[in-house]
Amino acid sequence: MHIGLFIPCYIDQFYPQVGIATLELLQKLGLDVHYPLEQTCCGQPLANSGSEKEAIPVYKNFVENFSRFDYVVSPSGSCVYHVREHYNILEQTDEVERVRKNTFELCEFIVDILKTDDLKIEYPHKVGIHQSCHGLRGLKLGTPSELVTERSSKVHRLLKKAKGIEIIGLDREDECCGFGGTFSVFEPDVSVKMGKDRLEDHLRNGVEIITATDMSCLMHLEGIARRQKHNLKAVHIAEILNSNRL
Structure with a gap:
């Protein structure tokens, strides 16, 4: 599997350790993970503020960066949901449909796509x-x-x-x-x-x-x-x- 890693803007700016943990975890699971350097935001803040038309260039940039991967994985349920449900305003090209279908939140990717729920970890808390x-x-x-x-x-x-x-x-x-x-x-x-x-x-x-x-x-x-x-x-x-x- 060729995985595109999408790191939301607020994680990139304030919680980079979450992005690093996601990358390391996917690599430990034996996946070929890539981080497109031209990625930006998924466009959710603009859409939530009533400016979804202004978000269309952001949506297109996301598709351009991630359409070549088998799956897109992100440590953010809200961003993943936005890509799946709000990118319907774009022309539904093969690339757009592919990105919408194959973008997953980290936990659902592990459970639903990798078909595992035991990562053999210790966390005494x-x-x-x-x-x-x-x-x-x-x-x-x-x-x-x-x-x-x-x-x-x-x-x-x-x-x-x-x-x-x-x-x-x-x-x-x-x-x-x-x-x-x-x-x-x-x-x-x-x-x-x-x-x-x-x-x-x-x-x-x-x-x-x-x-x-x-x-x-x-x-x-x-x-x-x-x-x-x-x-x-x-x-x-x-x-x-x-x-x-x-």
Whole structure:
């Protein structure tokens, strides 16, 4: 497999360790990974702000950079969902359809494409899983609580076999953190209140580390935790899956 690695702009600028962990993990899994140097943003911030027409050149740049790969993998559920669902406004050439079909979030790629859920790692911590909205309901990385059916989660599947880990159950398993991209800018008071409620659930249940498939959600929760002086860490799922191997 020839893999194109897409690293979202906020990870590139603020959390490069997440991008590095994603690259190292994919290489450990025996994949041929490439990072196109001309990649930029997926265009989600523009679209979320009501300027999707202005995002079209950004969309086209993404397609130009990634259409040659078998799969595109990214440590961001929201960006992956945006590529799959919002690139429908482009002319649906073979290249566009290929990129939309073959772009995957890291966890779903490992579970659905590589067909494995045991990465043979050790992670002796009490971990709370934040189910990011785009990943949960858009990419179907898990079963949302409003559906009366058997619950499942690809993130849980990958973590539960880690030696020493304790996955902490939450009172509200899939509540939004309130970040929502530009929502946190235009509605900061509501966003912060939602974030405080989400953080309190983790703290109340004894979580040491919060993880998620989106660093944007973790950035929001970690910022609130720091301001409130809580001893709680936010660690992206890629960093955990790339941790100590047995």
